[in-house]
Amino acid sequence: MKKKVEIVGSGPAGLTAAINLARAGFKVTVYEKNQDVGNRFHGDFQGIENWSTEENVLIFLERIGLSLRDAGLICRPYSAITAFDSGLNPTVMRSGEPFFYLVMRGGGSGSLDRWLLNTALEAGAEVIFNKRVDKLEDGGIVAIGPMAADAIAKGIVFDTDMEDIAAAILDDRIAPKGYAYLLVNEGRATLATCMFKEFKREGECFEASKEAFRKAFPRLQIKGEKEFGGYGNFFFGKPAYENGRCYAGESAGLQDCLWGFGLRYAMVSGYLAAKSIIEGREYASLVKKELLPWQRTSLVNRFLFERLGNRGYAYVINVLGRRDAVGEIRRQYAGPFWKRVMYPLARWNYRSRLIDRGCHGEDCACVWCRCGKGEAC
Ligand SMILES: Cc1cc2nc3c(=O)[nH]c(=O)nc-3n(C[C@H](O)[C@H](O)[C@H](O)COP(=O)(O)OP(=O)(O)OC[C@H]3O[C@@H](n4cnc5c(N)ncnc54)[C@H](O)[C@@H]3O)c2cc1C
Numbered sequence: 349m350k351k352k353v354e355i356v357g358s359g360p361a362g363l364t365a366a367i368n369l370a371r372a373g374f375k376v377t378v379y380e381k382n383q384d385v386g387n388r389f390h391g392d393f394q395g396i397e398n399w400s401t402e403e404n405v406l407i408f409l410e411r412i413g414l415s416l417r418d419a420g421l422i423c424r425p426y427s428a429i430t431a432f433d434s435g436l437n438p439t440v441m442r443s444g445e446p447f448f449y450l451v452m453r454g455g456g457s458g459s460l461d462r463w464l465l466n467t468a469l470e471a472g473a474e475v476i477f478n479k480r481v482d483k484l485e486d487g488g489i490v491a492i493g494p495m496a497a498d499a500i501a502k503g504i505v506f507d508t509d510m511e512d513i514a515a516a517i518l519d520d521r522i523a524p525k526g527y528a529y530l531l532v533n534e535g536r537a538t539l540a541t542c543m544f545k546e547f548k549r550e551g552e553c554f555e556a557s558k559e560a561f562r563k564a565f566p567r568l569q570i571k572g573e574k575e576f577g578g579y580g581n582f583f584f585g586k587p588a589y590e591n592g593r594c595y596a597g598e599s600a601g602l603q604d605c606l607w608g609f610g611l612r613y614a615m616v617s618g619y620l621a622a623k624s625i626i627e628g629r630e631y632a633s634l635v636k637k638e639l640l641p642w643q644r645t646s647l648v649n650r651f652l653f654e655r656l657g658n659r660g661y662a663y664v665i666n667v668l669g670r671r672d673a674v675g676e677i678r679r680q681y682a683g684p685f686w687k688r689v690m691y692p693l694a695r696w697n698y699r700s701r702l703i704d705r706g707c708h709g710e711d712c713a714c715v716w717c718r719c720g721k722g723e724a725c
Pocket of ligand 1: 356357358359360361362379380381382385386387388393394395396397479480481482491492493494501502577578579580596597598599603608609610611612614715
């Protein structure tokens, strides 16, 4: 008889786990509280970054069971980014390698979420929608996404005649400690501010970002705009494995701390959760070995980035503009010795907005603790 595995959440983490487990012969059930995949997103473009490891990310994803190439979803390489400093001076950063692969999020056809769902179904997983799960009695995988806002994004999706482009503005006045971005692909566009501080200014920062991109690209027309917003969560020090449950993706606090690129962490941790079940290995050790060093370096990168300010950003843009930018960013993620030494300082300085409500009791089955056994509940 097939062994059963239950997964809560049909985001990239949960569905990557489902694909790998179902292919390995497990009877997989995924529970999703919404009526469809990708409900948190709105047809907005995101990037699967290609700068945190030397290996091309699509080749890497193939090794973990996700063949995105020629798979019929939108997945486009972007090998140049036009970066603006606070004075709106442009620098085109280029590389022989793509910076990222643009994908669409949400439930629409051609989106990453739809593709992951179809792939999981083809592999034999069952996905039950409109089913919120608060307790997992027999273990399984919890992949329920962010629980607090450590970074927020506010933006629009729209139609445009502008040519395909990736652009970013580094200016603390319009994207405090983050960045504003514009992504155009075949007549569809996403424009947003991604902020790591001063969340109360989100409306004002979004309007200022829109205005800045209009100034930077006078030919940018915005047609049929639809607003969207979202948040992301990253934290350290909570157990990735508790009471027989593996926590994957953002629900485990796994996300790039520098720029909030969490897709890769979600898919890798989903794969590791599946691998730990298939091969009977310790999930927490796999996460510690495969993901934590990488995430720790990203926190040090954030610590340094937050100290740069507008002048520092302009300097960094300038340096990246003169070198192979992806190669240079890869060096920043390689985790040199001095960054490992700096990690305790960055960790001490960082306060996630997450309040840990877990009782962490031995027999607690809550996917996100609500059992009332602990003082914090
Ligand atoms: C605006 C925005 C832009 C972003 N841009 C990028 C980018 O360019 N590149 C990048 O790499 N990352 C980006 N991210 C981050 C990335 O989207 C996330 O890190 C990633 O989606 C996390 O995947 P996940 O599977 O952990 O969680 P999610 O994608 O949040 O999926 C969790 C799922 O669990 C479901 N769920 C929750 N609770 C329950 C429950 N109790 N029962 C059943 N189902 C439940 C939810 O409905 C959801 O479908 C962005 C995020 C935002 C908000």
